[in-house]
Amino acid sequence: xxxxxxxDLELRPLLRAGLSTLALCGLxxxxxxxxxWLDPALLGYLLATLFACFGxxxxxxxxxxxxxxxxxxxxxxxxxxxxxxxxxxxRMALLALDQMFLQRFIEKRSLRRWGAxxxxxxxxxxxxxxxxxxxxxxxxxxxxxxxxNRYQAWVFGxxxxxxxxxxxxxxxxFHILDLAAVMVIAGCVLSLIRRKQDExxxxxxRVDLDLLPxxxxxxVSMTGLLLTASEKWLQGxxxxxxxxxxxxxxxxxxxxxxxxxxxxxxxxxxxxxxSIYKAEGEAEGRLACKGCGAPFIRxxxxxxxxxxxxxxxxxGARHGRDIHHLDLCPKCKRRLVAxxxxxRLQGAFDPFATIPVHAEPIPDPTxxxx
Amino acid sequence: MVPQxxxxxxxxxxxxxxxxxxxxxAECGTHRGRSMIHLDxxxxxxxxxxxxxxxxxxxxxICAQVCPSDAIKRSEDGVVHAAQKPRCIGCxxxxxxxxxxxPIVFSGLEQMLKCDLCYDRTSVGHKPMCATVCPSQALLxxxxxxxxxxxxxxxxxxxxxxxxxxxxKNAIMVPDPETPLHLDAALLIDGGF
Numbered sequence: 001x002x003x004x005x006x007x008d009l010e011l012r013p014l015l016r017a018g019l020s021t022l023a024l025c026g027l028x029x030x031x032x033x034x035x036x037w038l039d040p041a042l043l044g045y046l047l048a049t050l051f052a053c054f055g056x057x058x059x060x061x062x063x064x065x066x067x068x069x070x071x072x073x074x075x076x077x078x079x080x081x082x083x084x085x086x087x088x089x090x091r092m093a094l095l096a097l098d099q100m101f102l103q104r105f106i107e108k109r110s111l112r113r114w115g116a117x118x119x120x121x122x123x124x125x126x127x128x129x130x131x132x133x134x135x136x137x138x139x140x141x142x143x144x145x146x147x148x149n150r151y152q153a154w155v156f157g158x159x160x161x162x163x164x165x166x167x168x169x170x171x172x173x174f175h176i177l178d179l180a181a182v183m184v185i186a187g188c189v190l191s192l193i194r195r196k197q198d199e200x201x202x203x204x205x206r207v208d209l210d211l212l213p214x215x216x217x218x219x220v221s222m223t224g225l226l227l228t229a230s231e232k233w234l235q236g237x238x239x240x241x242x243x244x245x246x247x248x249x250x251x252x253x254x255x256x257x258x259x260x261x262x263x264x265x266x267x268x269x270x271x272x273x274x275s276i277y278k279a280e281g282e283a284e285g286r287l288a289c290k291g292c293g294a295p296f297i298r299x300x301x302x303x304x305x306x307x308x309x310x311x312x313x314x315x316g317a318r319h320g321r322d323i324h325h326l327d328l329c330p331k332c333k334r335r336l337v338a339x340x341x342x343x344r345l346q347g348a349f350d351p352f353a354t355i356p357v358h359a360e361p362i363p364d365p366t367x368x369x370x
Numbered sequence: 371m372v373p374q375x376x377x378x379x380x381x382x383x384x385x386x387x388x389x390x391x392x393x394x395x396a397e398c399g400t401h402r403g404r405s406m407i408h409l410d411x412x413x414x415x416x417x418x419x420x421x422x423x424x425x426x427x428x429x430x431x432i433c434a435q436v437c438p439s440d441a442i443k444r445s446e447d448g449v450v451h452a453a454q455k456p457r458c459i460g461c462x463x464x465x466x467x468x469x470x471x472x473p474i475v476f477s478g479l480e481q482m483l484k485c486d487l488c489y490d491r492t493s494v495g496h497k498p499m500c501a502t503v504c505p506s507q508a509l510l511x512x513x514x515x516x517x518x519x520x521x522x523x524x525x526x527x528x529x530x531x532x533x534x535x536x537x538x539k540n541a542i543m544v545p546d547p548e549t550p551l552h553l554d555a556a557l558l559i560d561g562g563f
Contacts, residue, residue, distance in 0.1 A: 063440070066438065066440065068435070068436050068437060068438040068463060069438040069439070069440075071438065072438050072461065099480075105460075105478065105479055105480040105481075108478050108479045109455070109479050109481060198399065199399025199400070199490040200398070200399040200400030200401065200402070200489070200490050202399075202490065203399065203400065203489045203490035203493050203494070204400065204451060204486075204489055204490075261456060264456035264457050267439055267457060267459075268456075268459070270438065270439060270459050271459040271460065271480055274438075274459050274460065274461045277461075278461075278462075290555065290559075291555060291558045291559070292558075297466055301462070301463075301466065305436070305463065305466060305467060308436060308463075309436075309467070312435050312436070314432065314435075314534055316531075316532045316533030316534045317469070317531040317532045317533075317534040318532040318533075319531075319532060319554055319555035319556060320554075320555075320556065321555070321556065321559070323555045325469065325531050325532070325534075325553075325555075326466065326467065327555075328471075328555060328558075329471070330408075330465060330466075330468070330471030330472075331408075331410055331471060332471070332555075332558060333468070333469065333470055333471035333553075334408055334410050334421055334423040334470060334471040334472075335410055335412055335421055335558065336553050336554075336555065336557060336558055337382070337421070337423070337470060337529075337542065337551075337553060338382040338383075338412060338419070338421040339412070339557045339558060340551050340552060340553050340554070340557055341381075341382055341383065341542055341543075341544060341551065342382075342383065343557060344544045344545065344546065344551060345383060345523075345544065345545065346545075
């Protein structure tokens with residue numbers, strides 16, 4: 001890759017991330033009427049959110065530059081810009097409901113995993129759905145005129161209903177984030193228990209990638225709940241300290257969003273695009289393996305993988321007779337290895353002939369435990 | 371971390387098709403209940419030969435190169451792990467691109483799983499499940515310096531597909547490991563199964 005290409009590859013995502021952040025700044029300013037409805041107490045959160053937007057956008061635009069990612073991204077954009085969009089968009093909406101919101105594919109992996117993940121994900125979704133509009137100044141609450149017993153909600157600076165302070169609507173408005181915090185804590189604790197008990201997870205997990213985000217989410221939720229506890233039962237004792245701690249944990253979470261495990265939230269919608277791609281491939285039909293003749297690969301994926309292998313300098317994987325390695329099904333590839341080994345052994349199909357015969361049982365040659 | 375002085379040595383010619391490895395593999399903690407080892411028949415009509423396939427753990431895994439979600443990682447000890455659960459989107463690029471036909475994408479789960487050298491075991495000093503139970507030692511996990519005393523054939527970790535060179539952590543046993551093992555489809559078509 002030439003220096004120009006490399007610079008282009010690094011500058012392009014930077015530029016796009018910068019433009020995305022500027023666009024978000026514009027939307028924030030538009031929604032809060034040029035800062036009129038912005039809550040100065042939430043300024044730290046706003047700055048961290050804008051940084052997170054830049055970081056997430058930079059990583060996202062870098063990610064879709066990967067040849068394999070670009071293959072699916074391009075297909076999804078082409079689908080959305082073509083006549084196929086009419087059919088694809090309702091299907092995508094249903095898939096998004098199933099895969100993004102209900103997350104039923106996780107349920108199929110394990111019910112326990114799904115339970116923990118659903119609590120965590122829905123708690124986070126609820127939390128962000130409430131806090132982001134508040135931080136951006138898109139939603140705000142004030143007393144209704146001079147009446148301190150009624151609250152007035154404002155959306156984009158427009159009155160959007162009022163309610164008495166002792167109503168159910170008020171209770172829900174004041175405590176919806178507590179509900180989100182409880183859900184997140186429950187999800188995180190269940191995840192940590194599963195991680196502790198699952199041998200596979202224990203062997204492969206990393207503190208920075210797998211455990212730290214859970215601990216951070218618990219810290220955010222706990223400090224949030226403590227704010228309510230301080231206000232309700234401790235006459236506001238230590239409220240300022242708790243508010244500072246809460247802000248600190250939220251800012252840390254937002255700053256870490258582009259770099260850590262939580263970035264998978266941004267990646268996951270790609271699954272919807274892949275599902276559409278697969279459905280189109282099924283409609284086009286599957287190509288037969290050039291080894292055994294069994295249909296195995298979708299025609300669109302064979303074409304795109306061929307181009308991808310070429311881009312990755314793997315196009316030399318050809319066998320002659322117009323057979324590419326991609327034209328062989330996984331089973332034929334496996335049998336090919338054994339066949340090649342058999343050829344190398346020159347047909348000597350007596351692998352035990354050269355092994356000395358032991359009268360005594362052969363001891364385990366390793367010092368490892370079985 | 372898998373001890374670097376140990377190696378996985380595969381000899382399909384020794385496989386007796388008992389399927390012990392298939393049963394044992396499903397006990398692995400990283401993919402409990404699902405067997406990741408493939409046991410194929412070379413030619414069910416003409417031969418009793420069976421082929422066990424585990425991941426070869428490539429040095430520059432093609433499955434990782436073609437993964438759109440960057441979900442396949444190779445750890446410092448050379449083990450190529452199954453796709454990370456939060457990232458895998460089930461596109462099947464890895465399944466269709468692996469030179470050895472190893473990964474399996476479970477539809478519905480949107481998840482690729484593959485042999486990860488029983489990382490929950492090998493990283494704490496145990497053998498992989500399949501090598502533990504293989505009665506004919508077609509799948510053998512021993513210290514690298516012990517293999518010469520156990521086999522006449524030698525370990526080969528170098529494969530050639532067309533002009534593409536694939537180097538691996540796991541080895542296959544051949545008499546002359548100096549030359550890469552050429553995986554040529556003509557062997558399938560001309561030689562049949």
